[in-house]
Amino acid sequence: MMNPQQLNRPTWEQLTGEQQHLLFTQILRYFVNPLLPTTEIAPVRITVQGKNFASQTVMIAGQRYIFVPGQLQAQLGYQVTGQEVLTPQLWDDGSAVLEHPDLPAMALTTNGQRERYLTEFTTAPRTADIPPLLVAQQPLPIDQRSVGLYTPGTDDFSGDVVTFKKIRQNVGSQLRQAPRAIVTPEMSIYFVPTAVLGEYQLRVAEALPPMVLTQTLARQGFSVLAPDEYEYVVSGGQTTLFPWGAQGLTDLPPVIPNRFGIRFSARQYTAEMTTDPLTWRGGWPVSGGQKKVEAQLPFSAFYDSGRLPGFGDLPLPQQVYHQVIRVSFDDDDR
Template identity: 25%
Template sequence: MAVNELTLPTWNTLNEKRQRFIFQQLTRYFLSPLLTVDAIRPVTATFYGQTLHTFEAMIGGEWVRLVPGMTNVSLGFTTNHQEELAPYLTQSDLTLADIQQMLSPVRKTDVPPMLVATRATPANEEILGRVSLTTRIFKGNHMAYAAIRAQVLALLDRHGSLDPFSQTGWPATLTSGSVKLRLASAHHYQVSIIKSWRKADLSKSLSYFGFRLPTQDQYEYLQSGGNPSLFPFGNTLPLEMPRYLPNRFGLTIPVKRTGSELIVEDLQKSTALTAQPTAKEALALSPFYQMPGEVDMASAVYRRVATITVN
């Protein structure tokens, strides 16, 4: 495959057959063979008139999507446009100096394509895979699952529907000790282990399977889609915040959050927010928001990525 095939806008010019082939090759060469690809499906994300056709796969218990890269992408936010920001400054009672202090500096960089988890995971959880409610078959990290298999099956037998094919009667979450099951579909639970670990331990665990935490540049690109506005939706806030922020790549980014999303660098890229934060608090929804200091692992989330490098 050619490098430019994996960057915007060239990726969108490829037909679906070519995209699927490239995606399959990437999952084989950039991720551990210990993690099987359980399902592949095409997805389309529409963002303010921009449409992205790509693919995602069920890998290790969660959907992982190909996000094309971009060359010479603008990151950070230019804060010297008083008129452009006037509505938000009025809403938030912040000044340009306040915003300058809390946003990353403007720069241009090349961002590589990535395989990205579509949802963020609580930082004190390690996703192992998923288990079928109908067959009890597990797919994912079998080595780690072996130690908790009996607990998982006991949870399913104790709390599940008498009819294994029923789509009702299954609780949203089940827990037993360090085991946590999260209902992921009508027929599957996602299987996780509650962990008390440091950021370095999480990073090491991800690396075993070809994943890592995103860098600051990668995080800002994934959140902003290369859009240099203050928020993904522009420079002003809507009267009522949606549950999830619009995203060029179709990633799930909730407004309500417990804390920051982890990146490689020791920076806080968000903070705890309610579903309807004040205008001032909502600045933390900006892809370019940052505060110095280590992130609290008890309230943080993480989104695993695999960086694609093609020589």
């Protein structure tokens, strides 16, 4: 029998590769939709800032997933210590004033003002139990959904058969030609090559409201990250202000380093959908973009603008989500 405690840190990190593999195969057996193909099960090791993390990875219906162990009483949110206000990579020496859309002009010239700013735009310190997760390594645009695997040569498909039936009815014989994309008035279908010759991951473009998208994903056994889970996965379980450490950077990397190997964009204005339709993470600086701190703080795991994408005078960011499978032994789905 699977021991749930072994799926939490630090117990998971103390297991041998063989022990992790055996537990992982049980997770795939009991928690993944049996209609979805699972291939390329393999160990993975990620090194970030000299620290190693070993886990297991799998392809599910053409998307790569990494197992992220759970954490009981994970430290979330950010506690401002006072040291950050002295970090030169975060603060400009000029006297430019930040303009918050809901507050009076907020100067950042004193340590107290800077501490207030960091407190205003980060979540409160707290603890939460994080379940073990299978997390898609790559995010998907919010208007796209992975349907499954399709082989045009044999016309074989595995995945969401209900959506695939709609696709076949809509595009007919074009499906077996496997173009890069098929665009019709009703839907757009994308063919993403996999490592198997002649096999494709099918994606369908659907402008679904967030709640409808999560309900659609749930029918296949998937969800998206909850707000607490987002903080945990992006931070890698660390309590530093940024995933790369406590200090700001002179130049942002193209991809935010992640201790679990999950990819989060370092493009400004990328917002991540969570299970709470009113909570989006990452995103955009809401206070004018005049200082270094405004450009970098949205990449903190604990950044919280309190704003919805495209609300008011803010620009509409690129909206994405990571598909997840929760390994929960409770009756509820957390």
